[in-house]
Amino acid sequence: MRLRRSHRIAVRLGPLISLSLSNPTGTAVFSQHRVSARCVRTDGRATMEDALLLGVEGVKKTILHGGTSELPKFITGTKVTFHFRTQLCNDERTVLDDSKKVGIPMELVIGNMFKMEVWETLLSSMRIGEVAEFWCDIIHTGMYPIVAKSLRRIAEGKDPVDWHIHTCGIANMFAYHTLGYEDLDELQKEPQPLYFVLELLKVEQPSEYNRESWALNDEERLKAVPVLHGQGNKLYKMGRYEEATLKYKEAIICIKNVQTKEKSWEAPWLKLEKMALTLTLNYCQCLLRMEEYYEVIEHTSDIINQHPGVMKAFYLRGKAHVEVWNEEEAKRDFEKVLELDPGMKKAVRKELAVLNMRMEEKKEEDKLKYKGMF
Template sequence: MEETYLLNHPGVKKSILAGGTGPMPHFPPGTKLVFHFQTLLDNFERTVIDDSRLAGRPAEIFVGKMFKMEVWETLLTSMRIGEVAEFWCDAVHTGLYPIVSKGMRLIAQGKDPLEGQRHMCGMGNMFHYHSTGFPELDELMRTPQPLIFIMELLQVRDPMSYHRESWMMEKDEKLQTVPTLHMQGNALVKQRRFSEAASKYKEAVLLLKTVQSKEMPGDIDYINLGRMIVPLELNYCQCMLELEEYYEVIEHTTELLEKHKGKSCVCINTFPTTELDSL
């Protein structure tokens, strides 16, 4: 196993454990990289901190999209498809790893990786990050240190070959996508395909909420986005009602009523079996 330093990247050493296949891929901006990884401490025991295989799904990053762990893009774009390599990275490259790891763990648990970080300026975020909720990650926050990453590059997907996730979209693109999702949801409701319709409404709500999260609460843009969200959430709830997902309906409608307490009344009515009142 030959160990080499990556050209123009001080503090990174690479050892190829298994060679990949084919020529070196091209990695234009937006390229989707799908990979498995292990993260190990650089100690005698080589303690494993994270393992994507144990989480049950590979990880993904997109070239040029300012992923917090910039060094990972460097590592992966040095690999062929199918290659397995071990990388030693100096502490200068690993300082943000606890934040990245926390986000990935929350995603694996079905939780929002940004929960608790919204509307916090830089100083607030800094103090928030000192407690990740995971003792081993808190220790890495207190004492930045070199880490070892074992990576297997599974797929390299061209930017035009996959559905763009919401976080990859610019603000205007998100706002333009919402009416399309709304209309698609309406059409699915008329076909009584309530589960698929609910997914469309939910996706539209998430797009609007990600845009709203960048605005200051109380500002006119924040308020207007909230008004756009309400009918979509009601449509989603009515679909859930048709699907007899009553706890889901109660949770969402209670949240809506709490948000709009003391404001204009949010009314939730029954609707005909062929069409939603709020379409």
């Protein structure tokens, strides 16, 4: 699922919410019961949508505005564009989120394991142009605070999740922590039924739109990784570093979407981690060329904390420390490089010479600066 914005990062929450922006957390599994949902029209007539919602416990539907034409086909891979409004079940019907106020419709791909699983069911009961209100019990709303956090961050122009290589959302998801929004924190601590008012805007079959990485299934994501990796490498060699970072980042997110379904530190997870590690180091190398030194230090430190034996992470961090005059930190990193790979002696000697030159330049700059102060 995604918000329609030019700035998008494909991500999944946990076992993942397919968000284009997109966070790692875990997939909520709700047991299915045989209690029927109720679907009513304001004119009281029974509808085909009523039958489509049978078998879903804890859902009640009221059509506020009828749609047009026949019920669309909602097969796996179908992209659905819609507006939503979320309200509490209190006397005031307090509005939590409203995509119309933000001015950005939502997009969801059927079958892509969107964390608010019930939304696929609700939307699949609707016609284009229809506006319907759904009451959903807590068996369907438990994941809403996590989903809403990501949607709000996208609307604010922020990345919905921390996609760094060290992120492991599964552990975080089941331990209470602040989401950064007081109303969502309360809802996370005490789940409750919610009203969702949905307006179905557009339905596109898989052959009718170009699928971006966020809309791919796991098999397609893994196939996309080497392609994106190769494109990133080519762009790097051409000196188009910013474009290369986008390719590397997209590949990392594809991997992380798949990896969160694997058990941490077991063979399949480690294989994916190795792939993500290589891409993250390439990403950092681009940042170094773009003179984003503090960001390089941040990302490589994340890698080192998780994988303390990765020589290239120390090497790139050392180079970044050199550029921001962190003399002692740079020396420590280069010492660690030699400890991990004595064959890097020539490269380290060269970097230490650059460090000495940079520190001399800094001293001269400081002299001139302080000379004018007295």
